[in-house]
Amino acid sequence: MSVESRVKIVTTHVLYEMKLRGEKISMLTAYDFSMARIIDGAGIDIVLVGDSASNVMAGHESTLPITLEQMIYHAQSVVRAVKRALVVVDLPFGSYQGNSKEALSSSIRIMKETGAHAVKMEGGEEIKESVLRILSAGIPVMGHLGLTPQAIYKFGTYEVRARDKKEADKLISDAFVLEKAGCFAIVLEKIPANLAAKVTESLKIPIIGIGAGKDADGQVLVLHDMLGITQEFSPRFLRRYHNLYQEIKGAVQNYIRDIKTLDFPGKKEQY
Numbered sequence: 001m002s003v004e005s006r007v008k009i010v011t012t013h014v015l016y017e018m019k020l021r022g023e024k025i026s027m028l029t030a031y032d033f034s035m036a037r038i039i040d041g042a043g044i045d046i047v048l049v050g051d052s053a054s055n056v057m058a059g060h061e062s063t064l065p066i067t068l069e070q071m072i073y074h075a076q077s078v079v080r081a082v083k084r085a086l087v088v089v090d091l092p093f094g095s096y097q098g099n100s101k102e103a104l105s106s107s108i109r110i111m112k113e114t115g116a117h118a119v120k121m122e123g124g125e126e127i128k129e130s131v132l133r134i135l136s137a138g139i140p141v142m143g144h145l146g147l148t149p150q151a152i153y154k155f156g157t158y159e160v161r162a163r164d165k166k167e168a169d170k171l172i173s174d175a176f177v178l179e180k181a182g183c184f185a186i187v188l189e190k191i192p193a194n195l196a197a198k199v200t201e202s203l204k205i206p207i208i209g210i211g212a213g214k215d216a217d218g219q220v221l222v223l224h225d226m227l228g229i230t231q232e233f234s235p236r237f238l239r240r241y242h243n244l245y246q247e248i249k250g251a252v253q254n255y256i257r258d259i260k261t262l263d264f265p266g267k268k269e270q271y
């Protein structure tokens with residue numbers, strides 16, 4: 001039996017079992033083949049083709065400009081690399097907010113054209129009809145509550161969400177709506193840790209946190225942030241595991257130096 005065929009692939013059911021036995025779920029973003037291959041090989045449970053590609057890949061200020069076509073391109077590259085993880089793709093801004101039929105047709109395009117395993121969308125009660133319609137086509141849906149970056153111009157800031165009782169109550173009720181509608185998991189972004197703990201304890205489906213404390217069933221970070229490729233973004237919840245910006249810059253500076261000083265290519269590096 002080859003190594004590949006012995007790898008136990010991650011499904012939505014596997015994630016549910018992980019929650020039941022208290023095993024934490026790991027999730028990272030990826031937008032291209034090379035990075036997806038590395039993080040899948042490292043054993044990540046979920047790869048999110050996030051619309052944060054709009055920021056870290058395309059250099060936009062928000063996630064709003066990225067299109068469905070661009071998300072499909074990123075997802076196709078990621079899916080080609082992944083052998084074990086569950087691949088989830090963000091429905092971009094403007095591809096589902098209009099109506100549930102549009103939400104379904106965007107989701108079908110993602111599933112058909114990329115080979116990904118699930119879609120993710122932001123919102124609670126207001127997207128319930130879309131969640132139900134997408135699920136009726138057999139497409140798994142991950143929810144996203146708290147700081148939802150596609151609504152950044154409504155919030156006006158990237159501050160912690162749901163600190164006050166009214167917003168916290170709405171978040172809890174939205175989480176129940178999403179679970180009842182059939183979402184297989186929910187991302188909670190930038191909310192107080194005790195609120196995330198309460199939602200995690202109350203719901204049967206896995207809760208994945210980003211800036212939501214240690215009690216969530218799993219954690220997600222943007223790959224470019226945790227590797228230190230992005231420099232300007234430094235929220236309190238971010239742990240950097242590397243300083244790749246400096247590492248890559250240093251390597252490129254050495255390459256330039258070697259060319260200018262006629263050190264590269266050397267005798268052994270030519271034909």
Ligand code: KIV
Nearest residue numbers: 029050051052187220
């Ligand atoms: O797009 C993204 O990267 C996300 C994560 C921050 C959860 O939605």
